[in-house]
Amino acid sequence: MTTAKPIFDLAGRRVWVAGHRGMVGSALVRRLEAESCETLTIGREIVDLRRQDGVECWMAETRPDVVIIAAATVGGILANDSHPVDFLYDNLVIETNIIEAARRVGVKRLLFLGSSCIYPRLAPQPMREDALLTGPLEPTNQWYAIAKIAGIMLCRAYRRQHGCDFISAMPTNLYGVADTYDLAASHVIPALIAKAHAAKVTGAHEVEVWGSGSPLREFMDADDLADALIFLLRHYSGESHVNVGVGTEVTIRELAETVMRVVGVKGHLRFDTSRPDGAPRKLMDSTMLRSMGWRSRVGLEEGLRKAYAWYLSASPERH
Numbered sequence: 061m062t063t064a065k066p067i068f069d070l071a072g073r074r075v076w077v078a079g080h081r082g083m084v085g086s087a088l089v090r091r092l093e094a095e096s097c098e099t100l101t102i103g104r105e106i107v108d109l110r111r112q113d114g115v116e117c118w119m120a121e122t123r124p125d126v127v128i129i130a131a132a133t134v135g136g137i138l139a140n141d142s143h144p145v146d147f148l149y150d151n152l153v154i155e156t157n158i159i160e161a162a163r164r165v166g167v168k169r170l171l172f173l174g175s176s177c178i179y180p181r182l183a184p185q186p187m188r189e190d191a192l193l194t195g196p197l198e199p200t201n202q203w204y205a206i207a208k209i210a211g212i213m214l215c216r217a218y219r220r221q222h223g224c225d226f227i228s229a230m231p232t233n234l235y236g237v238a239d240t241y242d243l244a245a246s247h248v249i250p251a252l253i254a255k256a257h258a259a260k261v262t263g264a265h266e267v268e269v270w271g272s273g274s275p276l277r278e279f280m281d282a283d284d285l286a287d288a289l290i291f292l293l294r295h296y297s298g299e300s301h302v303n304v305g306v307g308t309e310v311t312i313r314e315l316a317e318t319v320m321r322v323v324g325v326k327g328h329l330r331f332d333t334s335r336p337d338g339a340p341r342k343l344m345d346s347t348m349l350r351s352m353g354w355r356s357r358v359g360l361e362e363g364l365r366k367a368y369a370w371y372l373s374a375s376p377e378r379h
């Protein structure tokens with residue numbers, strides 16, 4: 061399939077990546093190096109994105125043409141459940157502050173990011189964009205989901221009321237370079253990499269996996285995602301949010317076996333069924349994105365090797 065002609069040119073634009081230190085933000089900064097645009101970033105010690113006046117001053121001073129909202133409070137199943145205020149309040153105010161300030165300074169394109177957990181727990185699989193708000197959410201991540209659904213609605217509302225060209229993308233479960241490896245806060249991939257590596261170093265014969273191992277998940281490398289997001293900025297303008305996924309899924313058991321192979325550890329998996337499984341299945345229908353001509357380039361095993369290499373390099377004592 062041929063890709064349609066871009067509708068927006070990034071060349072010479074000032075692009076603010078909000079949340080540039082996170083996994084997605086840092087992947088975007090790397091990806092933007094290949095474009096002839098100027099990338100703007102600001103650390104949280106200088107501008108707290110939860111404070112509206114700080115955000116408005118920064119945007120009035122720097123006048124970005126394009127804004128990507130990769131800033132968010134994110135975390136795995138346990139963190140979400142135990143810190144509901146951080147997930148709901150932080151995400152609501154960050155998106156509200158940035159979107160309103162973007163309108164005020166006349167930002168030309170804004171891309172808001174959420175995730176697949178915006179969809180109902182039992183949404184028909186694969187989940188299409190129109191499954192939004194058709195049923196109850198998965199309770200373990202409802203706080204984050206509600207905040208992100210509000211963000212999608214804000215982009216739609218600003219399009220309707222103010223004619224702003226603000227769009228939203230909903231990535232599937234992500235992993236990659238600069239992921240969070242704190243076991244209490246992390247998602248499953250960094251958790252399994254850290255546990256498999258610990259087993260390798262200590263010679264343990266067992267790696268603990270939460271839940272039954274049967275939930276199905278789709279995983280996407282953050283650099284692959286960044287490429288899709290730049291593609292969307294160039295090619296898409298519309299009210300609907302756009303799913304961003306790779307189109308394939310694995311069980312948590314299969315994922316754990318692949319991580320064991322990548323880390324190079326022999327041993328068996330022990331499933332701790334006292335831990336929650338979360339949603340039984342989460343696969344995005346990314347037909348909309350694919351029909352625009354974008355294709356994923358990073359397979360799961362290749363992406364896991366890259367993530368594990370980064371994990372080792374981030375702390376040399378792990379070798």
Ligand code: GDP
Pocket residue numbers: 135136137138177201233246247248249251252268269270271275277312335336337338339
């Ligand atoms: P989710 O996709 O929102 O459910 O978030 P997670 O990435 O935290 O969890 C995905 C699945 O992996 C769930 O079924 C978890 O129970 C399972 N899982 C297995 N082992 C782990 C682990 O060590 N940490 C986390 N966070 N999840 C795990």
